[in-house]
Amino acid sequence: MEKSKSTPTRKFNFKFLARSVLLIPALLFLKSTIQVTSSGCIQPEPFNPANKSLDNNYQNLTTPTFTLPLFNRFSGAVQIPTVTYDEMIGDYQDPVLFAPFKDFRKYLQDNYPLVHQLEYHIINEYSLIYIWQGSDVSLKPIMLMAHMDVVPVDPATVSEWSHPPFSGFVDEKFIWGRGATDCKGTVIGIIEAVESLLKAGFTPKRTIIVSFGHDEEISGYHGQQHNVEYIFNRYGADGIEYVLDEGGSIVASDSFMNTSVIDSSKKESKHFAIIGIAEKGYLDVNITVNINKGGHASIAPPHTGIGILAEIIVALEDNPHQPELLASNPVLQTLQCINEHTNLLSTWQKFILHHWQWFKPLILHFAKKNPLTNIFFATTQAADVVKGGVKVNALPQTASIFINHRVAMHQSVDQVMDHIYQIVAPIAAKHSLSFLNQTGNAGSVVVGTEKIEPSPISPTGQSFEEIGSVVKRVFPNTIISPMLMTANTDTRWVWKLTRNIYRFTPAIIASDDGIHTVNERISKSNLVNIVKFYHELVRASTE
Template sequence: MEKQSLLGGRKKTSKRWTFLGIFVPLLLIGTLLLTYWPDLNKVSLDDECVQEPSYVPTGERAAELNQRYEEYLTSSGFADSAAKRFSGAIKIPTVSYDEMTAQVPQDPVSHKPFLEFHKYLEKSYPLVHQRLEKHVVNEYSLVFYWKGSDISLKPTMLMAHIDVVPVDPATANEWKYPPFSGEIADGKVWGRGTADTKMSLIGILESVEALLEVNYEPKRSVIVAFGHDEEITGFNGAQNIVKFIENNLAIPHHGVEMILDEGMTLAIVEDPKIGVMKQREITFANIGIAEKGYVNVNISVSMDIGGHASIAPQHTGIGILSQVIVALENNPFAPDLEESNPILKSLNCQAAHTNKFSKREKYILKHWKAFKHVLLKVFSANPALNAAVTTSQAIDVIQGGVKVNALPQFSFEVANHRIALHETVDTTLDHIYSLVRPIAKKNNLDFLPTPDTPRTKGTKGAISVNHLGFNPSPISPTDASPYKVLSSVIRRVFPDSIVAPSLMTANTDTRWVWNLSESIFRFVPDISTGDEGIHTVNENNSIENLVGIARFYHELIRAFDE
């Protein structure tokens, strides 16, 4: 007799039922695996990286303008004369220094080269200045308005910036040619600003001047905007340009068809898997359809009482600031990957058009949601990829103390953060506050997250936090006409290129233009080799690049007219 269990079941079962109870479920699971296990040979990402056909001009003057594009803009005469004009622009030291950000009014002495630059452009591009409406904005920025014949069409907007970063005097002997010589040598133009970003500024003007020389009249209006302080966040330049466009050109909300500014480049690199795409047989044109946010955070420690170093507390103000820095660096921001992040589209394009990805890696990309933890782990080992999914933190400035035997009463550090798409300025600050607040409490200091936070009685001092920043940008659509037209022009000028949307991890003047257009792109048709020296010694750019940039803008203006 079998005994009943307390739950009414049998305590004993036959071996046959035990076998069936195990075997049948395993059989079902095996059948499901055989049915749905991915055939890696059939994994394709081509549908994730659709390439637009090359732009083919069809306008009334197509044949004439095509000949000019194919002959004049590729001639040695044009290349030589454009290089000389480019060289002249580099010779003028339009430098932005950090301390110029808060200048109101702006210092005329430090800005004198900018006025010299205006005069140089007027001399070098006479037709641009004669036939386009020229507007000087906030003394040093420039806007040119090329009015089209069909005012019902939204204008396009082409951007670049006049200013360049300073040259560290300590590196003066490391330059192959003086940084503001504009030397033409080895098929290149050398000097500060050749790569960032007077090459796109000059390329835009070369293309417009070339079109004006044959009396081209656009149907769609074109706005050319050159800010003068992009390198120090554009407060006086691009911000005021946008106000001018809205008020004086009567451009409504999202009233611009497409905005194109500096950004990502044509990359020919060795291995696209490591984040920079360098493969000799394939050129990737990476279009920044979004950019990360930006916030500078200044954390200061002020002690109410100083004194002689011979009678020192356990922790000086600098010591407490060091605790803050250690806490920040030991607790980095958490990475995350959302479906809208352009890095996914960029990787899909790389996987679809290179032989650098295994079948299994392609499968993981195609089904990334199921393997997100795997991707984030891979990204964490690669600085370029990790930057696309993580809010970065760079503690770049630190200062404190005035004398070796005097206790420091004030010290501070400044960290620069590039905010990931899944974060905001507020969430970035919340993370920082959560780390700094306990340190203040432990050291009997007030924590002051805002300038108007009051002090309390009985504390020894305060840790204050000040910040200045922007949230990540909106993401521009890739299924809309502006992106498709831009892609088709890239493929006309650079026929073998693969166009891929991507994420701009640095920041540009586009941070100010979000209200003007839904289609904002960050791209310069500049073939990057990795030795351009951006923001460092021996900055340079090739004359071949300059010609390609001019040809690109020439065709872009035409394409948006058709």
């Protein structure tokens, strides 16, 4: 448990300096004899189907007879504004706000008739489950997930879009629009693959479950949570072979870890498929300062509610959560894969990685210096929304801050909350305010939460290797690597269904693809590859 102070001070770490100095003679002696052994970032062989009957069908997915209608169908899907807003989280699903999801469902029904001859369920009004019964009922099903909702478009940014946000505009290289990459590319990719296989007369040996949620962008309470309850009631605990949802993607080897981790003088053009095997936890904290009464600003107290709230924010930001590195952290596996399959690490970095337990203080010291590195080792906090006051000459009676945390793998939500309480409680006492962990009264500081614990870590065994083998078939010469997801997905709901939970979007995602921002788009080649991936994943699960 971390102890915090209302006025934090920084001390020089003499113990860290002493350890570093003592290591220097040993390192100088070892430098010329460093031998870095393999950690076992073993690569699966590319999937090579034993049954060749569907090879022609697979090859057809790249021909104009398939791709041109695909692009048009996808454009139509993007044009349906299945937007979810934060205010839609409540218990009531407003039929007006959720009406586009009925339009989207009808669009799927009209364009994918064979898929809709499968067992098909509408869950909680708007989410969808398709069950493609396999021929061998003794085999556990696999579950393919995606979400139909998209984030809003800020009206102030509409003029910045190259094409209107819900136009589904198709040019020579891209299809443009909100949700094109996150996550309608995956939704349409899955359903196109299943429709294609059904047209070819294919029947899987293992049952395939397709689960589309309708509110992932607002945490999935109405959608995937209910889908999973249905699937759990039908198949039971650990009743699914594996779950695959959105997540990591195909990235260039010299860009998916921050350049401070690698030797910037070296460049390689290899691509990595980074597959999420775990997620950091999630914690939204709402801290509200309630003052007994307001009043005219001309009779101002020493500290308004906004001033006290500002003091709390500064104290929290001056006392960040400390990083930690455990052997179970997937980032070690990611770094080992970089080590074994690229030349991006220097000799010293290779040695430090191989003996990371010795160098953990050094690793964490440098990790803290860069936010893009620190996220893999520490709980992060971001003060994102602040509210307070209604008029410039009136004292605010209420002021609040919303702080988003991504909880590190070595911590729990309760530990993070303890850290917050230790910092906030003395400030509340200093200003003679009560400190509550619930809906508050006048003269109080109130803390409320929305939380998810860090996820279990999934094994990199047979199911992981099967997914990796299909990646290598669709994306030749790609290196498969586990990763830690620092964002969250709908897989938060599926922990009881299986230990094998993976997060991967089979596409080469670029920084200018506009996910959650202006000019979201997906390349035509990415869309085709998503269809190819799911087509072959279904085949692989059968063999």
